[in-house]
Amino acid sequence: MRIEKNYDLSGQNTFRMKVKCACYIEYESVEELAGIDFDSLPKPIKHIGGGSNLLFKGDFPGTILHSAIKFIKYVDMGLDEVPVIVGSGVKWDDLVAELCGHGLWGAENLSLIPGEVGAAAVQNIGAYGVEFKDLVSGVSCYDLKERCKCKFTAPECRYGYRESMFKEAEDRYIITSVLLRVSRTAGPRLGYKGLEGIDSSTPAKVREAVIAIRRTKLPDPEELGSAGSFFKNPVVSALDFTRIVDAAQGATVPHYILDGGFIKVPAAWMIDQCGFKGEREGGAAVYEKQPLVIVNASGEATPDDVLELERRIIAGVHERFGVSLHPEVEHIG
Ligand SMILES: Cc1cc2nc3c(=O)[nH]c(=O)nc-3n(C[C@H](O)[C@H](O)[C@H](O)COP(=O)(O)OP(=O)(O)OC[C@H]3O[C@@H](n4cnc5c(N)ncnc54)[C@H](O)[C@@H]3O)c2cc1C
Incomplete structure (x- = not known):
């Protein structure tokens, strides 16, 4: 220790x-x-x-x-659905690389997501039509309140879009390992825009394609500091959506219709429409290639630079579209 x-x-x-x-x-x-x-x-x-x-x-x-609990244990490689137990300190993308290398399907669309396995279970990470919840069977934890070990089944984790019971429990549970199931049977999921027509003969090939696409869109944390998507995509009522369309002054508003008649509008589009792409505040900036991302452009940005840029974006989007953006990035302190 x-x-x-x-x-x-x-x-x-x-x-x-x-x-x-x-x-x-x-x-x-x-x-x-x-x-x-x-x-x-x-x-x-x-x-x-x-x-x-x-x-x-x-x-x-x-x-x-x-x-720093770092192990990957294949419970039975002979099964079609291979159970794998993974320590919470393993880097998520190291796990995906290893699974793909063994020809095991399931995690390949989640390639190159930064972070560790424990947090993946908190965040229910997702990309290219796949979420952590599609792989997980159980989560082992240490309960800081009761001071004991405990386990949860996947349904008990109550996974939703970037949501989980662990987030609701506000730091009560420390995740120590997860039990995943990955498959020997080919099961490429290529429905997501950008993946059509790629070589999907092996999970490693799909991983290569996902990595290539991600590299064109998102900053590499090794080269440019960021925390990925800074804001959540707002979900609005049909009435609010008509107000957004009016405020767009003729521009086509990209949107996705959700259950219950609610509508999701990409926050990146709103931020772009408000002219914030490339906007700077001290050492922080809105990423040119993806306005949903705030970057540490100078390498010397302070928390106050990022917070001020966040404040200006939220105010600008609210003034133009009447929509309140909320950060996806957790603020600490
Ligand atoms: C360039 C970039 C691209 C990204 N792309 C994606 C993407 O495509 N999809 C996506 O979903 N996310 C994406 N993210 C966000 C981020 O990678 C994920 O949220 C990731 O799961 C965070 O992992 P982490 O280990 O860094 O966790 P941290 O940021 O350190 O922590 C996140 C939360 O998990 C909690 N936590 C961490 N470890 C444990 C543990 N062992 N037990 C209990 N709680 C714990 C923390 O308290 C915190 O609340 C991206 C981020 C960047 C910088």
């Missing part, structure tokens, strides 16, 4: 915010985690993964926990 005081978190968040926490603890097993004297730690306590969906608003006065 590694314990550090006054720890620099700039390498632990993909926005590369230069912030510190009072205490940082990295554990390597469930036993080490269960042995921590939580009562004696600086509060609040927050668990992080790769820090790719987080914005630290400043120095964190409490304790940051991080899992």
Whole structure:
């Protein structure tokens, strides 16, 4: 177990915010985690993964926990549906690469999503028509409230669009491992725009295609700091949608009709229509290729730069379209 005081978190968040926490603890097993004297730690306590969906608003006065539980265990490779148990500290994309390398189907569309396996189970990550919930059978946790190990079946995790019971429980459960099911039977899912016509003879081929598409659209966190999509796509009523159409002044409004008559409008389109593409605030900027992403353009952006740009975008979109955008990136501190 590694314990550090006054720890620099700039390498632990993909926005590369230069912030510190009072205490940082990295554990390597469930036993080490269960042995921590939580009562004696600086509060609040927050668990992080790769820090790719987080914005630290400043120095964190409490304790940051991080899992280094790293194993991938194939329960029975002889089955068609192969059960795989994976430690929460494994990098998500390392897992996908390994599964694809074994010719196992299921995770290939989720290639190149930053972050770790524990957070994937919290976030219900998704891309190209596939979500984490399509693979998971169960999640093992440590309950910080009751101070004991516990397990949840997939239905008990109540997965929805980037939602889960773990988010609702607000940091009560620390995920230690997940049980996934992947398949030997070919099952490419190519319905999503951009994947039509690709070579889908193996999961590795689909992975290659997904990676190539993603590289054209999203910044590589190794090269340009960001936390991916900064805002959620708003879901509006039919009446609000007519107001958006009026405000669009003749431009075609992209939209997706959802159950119950609600309509999802891409936040990226609204931000673009308001002229924010490339907009800067201090060292932060709206990404030129995808206005849903705020980047640390200078490498020296501060949390306040990002927060001010966020505030201006929310105000601008509200003034033009009457819609309130909400951040997808979790704000900490
Ligand atoms: C360039 C880029 C592209 C992205 N593309 C996508 C995409 O296509 N689809 C998508 O869904 N997301 C995407 N994301 C967002 C992000 O990668 C996911 O949300 C990812 O799951 C976050 O993983 P992480 O390990 O970095 O978690 P963090 O950001 O560190 O944490 C996220 C949340 O999980 C909690 N958490 C982390 N680990 C644990 C644990 N072991 N136990 C309990 N709680 C835990 C944290 O407390 C926090 O609430 C993208 C991000 C970037 C930067």
